[in-house]
Amino acid sequence: MLFIPRHVGDETHATVAEMQRLGISARLLSAEEVAQRFPFLDPASNHPAKPVADPEFFEPTGRRIEGAVFEEDAGYVVSPGVATQNLRRAGERDGVRFLLNTEVAAVDHPAGGGFATRMTDGTVDESDVVINVAGPHSAHVNRMAGVELPLQTRALRREVHLLTNPRFEEGSTDSLPIVGDLDGGIYFRPESGGRDVLVGSTEPACDEPEWIDDPDDFDHGVTELYRERQCWRLMKRFPEVGYGPARGLAALYDVTVQDWYPIVDRTDLPGYYVCIGTSGSSFKTAPVLGRLVAALVEAQSSGRDTDAQPVQLELPHVGESVDTSFLSRLRKPNTSTGTVIG
Ligand SMILES: Cc1cc2nc3c(=O)[nH]c(=O)nc-3n(C[C@H](O)[C@H](O)[C@H](O)COP(=O)(O)OP(=O)(O)OC[C@H]3O[C@@H](n4cnc5c(N)ncnc54)[C@H](O)[C@@H]3O)c2cc1C
Structure with missing residues (x-):
């Protein structure tokens, strides 16, 4: 897993040190090291994330991420x-x-x-x-x-979207990392045996949260607004990804608001x-x-x-x-x- 914080500061160093003390294989990579290890990821800093309606959404910021925490052995529950x-x-x-x-x-x-x-x-x-x-x-x-x-606690509606993974090769063990990208306002990971990339949101401040009063009554389908937000932000970090047809789902988080x-x-x-x-x-x-x-x-x-x-x-x-x-x-x-x- 690659975690890209908004800033690399004392807390990041302390977290990595604590993970290492517990025997977890975690280390801090510089932007250059991220680019070397994952040449298909753009190490540009996009923080603070922009709303998709911003005419400068795709304009380069001219800044690079301050670094990323790489946890080589991390995984996720496939099913x-x-x-x-x-x-x-x-x-x-x-x-x-x-x-x-x-x-x-x-x-x-x-x-x-x-x-x-x-x-x-x-x-x-x-x-x-x-x-x-x-x-x-x-x-x-x-x-x-x-x-x-x-x-x-409040119910928050979230969407996850699927796009074709441009780096998928049948039989290859070279997998995309799981990426928690607080800098870019998204998270993404391989899905469908690596054929797809699944992208969700890390709630950037520019996106209005969609709180749901009645958890039995909400739209389970994906919407164009979320699709643009999440997929376009993914395309900034992972430029080889193409847009494709809308695929995904909506569900609810149970959020502790504070x-x-x-x-x-x-x-x-x-x-x-x-x-x-x-x-x-x-x-x-x-x-x-x-x-x-x-x-x-x-x-x-x-x-x-x-x-x-x-x-x-x-x-x-x-x-x-x-x-x-x-x-x-x-x-x-x-x-x-x-x-x-x-
Ligand atoms: C889009 C999305 C992506 C997520 N991704 C991740 C992830 O990558 N990693 C991760 O760790 N977590 C993830 N989560 C969070 C994870 O799904 C939840 O934390 C987890 O499901 C919580 O489990 P739970 O058993 O507490 O609640 P739930 O799984 O929500 O189960 C609650 C159960 O209570 C039942 N219930 C509610 N009211 C009543 C009632 N009145 N009578 C009887 N039954 C009732 C519901 O029907 C439901 O079966 C994600 C969640 C969403 C929505």
């Missing part, structure tokens, strides 16, 4: 659908019961304690614990339970937890977030106040533990780029 299906099977093997095509209509909490979760088909599920993992419906489900959080970090915590309603606000980036961190929710429920159930004593989560694969208060509902908003990059 989230298959991965989700595998997780479902693993859960069922361990006793998890899924009620598919069943919609929660109300989350009642009688005075005596516990929850009665009512479905639209009239059935009721009684439990001691309810965890809100409703994705873009997270704010809606919190309202059902009468829970308010100091941090706000800092684009998930909220994984108990709430002021005993027994009601949230794992929400994943802000477009938490498919790959789902296993860790799942462990954290389990640790929170266990800690609270055994009488520990996790607000006063936040969970220190063990990360078995890296042999480290992490203070999870940065995901608390009570946190001061984290310093972030305010984008899907976090």
Whole structure:
């Protein structure tokens, strides 16, 4: 993965040093090194990104990127659908019961304690614990339970577009990198076995965010406006790409408005937890977030106040533990780029 920040500063150096300390193969490349390693990428700096209607949209800025973080071994989940299906099977093997095509209509909490979760088909599920993992419906489900959080989650409509990868060669193992391009206002990576390039947005300030009030009612198709924004910005960074027919989809992020970090915590309603606000980036961190929710429920159930004593989560694969208060509902908003990059 190649990450192109808007600026290379102390925070970039500190992040690379921390990644190296954890054994991750990451290094900072200069603009010249990026051009040498990836000669098909234009190392020009395009920050701040311009709106597509700007007559100077394609005018060269005369500046180069300040550098990029290269993480050679990074990858992505090729098929989230298959991965989700595998997780479902693993859960069922361990006793998890899924009620598919069943919609929660109300989350009642009688005075005596516990929850009665009512479905639209009239059935009721009684439990001691309810965890809100409703994705873009997270704010809606919190309202059902009468829970308010100091941090706000909102559904944000996003589009991803596909273009033909001009560098694809059958049988070649030389892949495009995954590129997180905060400088250019996009991210892109290979798709369809490398035949296509998938391009999304990193929310440049010039693009008005499309917040959605009703997550059951939004346009799932791609639009010309987003197509131009994302594909034209891609063509600036990767000039060999051609435009082609419109292909892609639209879906919703569940964004924590204040800092684009998930909220994984108990709430002021005993027994009601949230794992929400994943802000477009938490498919790959789902296993860790799942462990954290389990640790929170266990800690609270055994009488520990996790607000006063936040969970220190063990990360078995890296042999480290992490203070999870940065995901608390009570946190001061984290310093972030305010984008899907976090
Ligand atoms: C366009 C796009 C691109 C993305 N790209 C990436 C990426 O490259 N990498 C990455 O890590 N992440 C990515 N993400 C983010 C990732 O998809 C989410 O973080 C992840 O899906 C969150 O999982 P979740 O289980 O919390 O919520 P979801 O996957 O949203 O699942 C929530 C579930 O709750 C159900 N639900 C909601 N309300 C109710 C109700 N009342 N009753 C019953 N069920 C209900 C929904 O039907 C849904 O099945 C992307 C997201 C989008 C939209």
